[in-house]
Amino acid sequence: MPGAAERPLSPHLQIYRPMLTMMMSIVHRITGVALYFGTLLPVIWLLAAASSPEAFATVNGLLGSWIGLIILFGYSWALIHHALGGVRHFVWDFGHGFGPQARELLAKATIGGSVVLTVLLWIVIAVVKG
């Protein structure tokens, strides 16, 4: 902008030493973007079910293959991690969990919780579906 004063820029990402809370913020955004495109998976699956037995067999076969199941496992982890990250934001919105110990604990609980819940989910699916 002509005539605008040269202002100092605030330090960017690469200036800081990587920290857990910072990584969790980045992962929250990455999982959000992944889920944005990942929503196509259930929507295409539903569209196939609404179209024809052949279309459903194709899509269901792809999702049920080893690669498909790995992608679905990743999708479910991203969803759970992003959801727990959202809960963490709710905690912060109410003014709690900003202390040095509390925020580290919340970050670790989000990682641990997302891994445990994802594994638990797939155990439940395996048990229910035989």
Place this chain on the structure above:
Amino acid sequence: MSTSSRTPSGASMRTPRRKVAGLGSARSGTGHFWLQRVTALANIILVIIALPIVISMAGGGQEAVLSTLRHPLAALVLLLLLLSMTFHMRIGMQVVIEDYVHSEGTKVLALIGNTFFTIAVGAAGAFAILKISFGG
């Protein structure tokens, strides 16, 4: 900014008050933040309710999907989840675009693409759910 409001040396003659007039929050500054939280809450509640529905549909044949979705409550929960999710997706991706895309033209195109994508995904999913639920 028009050049007529500048002195020959290039400094702006506008007062600080004039510069910010009309550029403030217009009382909608927290709207985006708030909608992100409301849809996030709806997503969490609806995903938990939808989980048993999705598990009962998944892993079987097409008939398992069709018979589950013919129940109005199952279809309604998935419709609400899809609506809340695609809205959350749209305003979430909007923030990501605004953070990383600084060229004005590309940014506007990306924001329009974001709107098109999320509405198309939401409409396609809603159509599939309704078609199955209505027995089509």
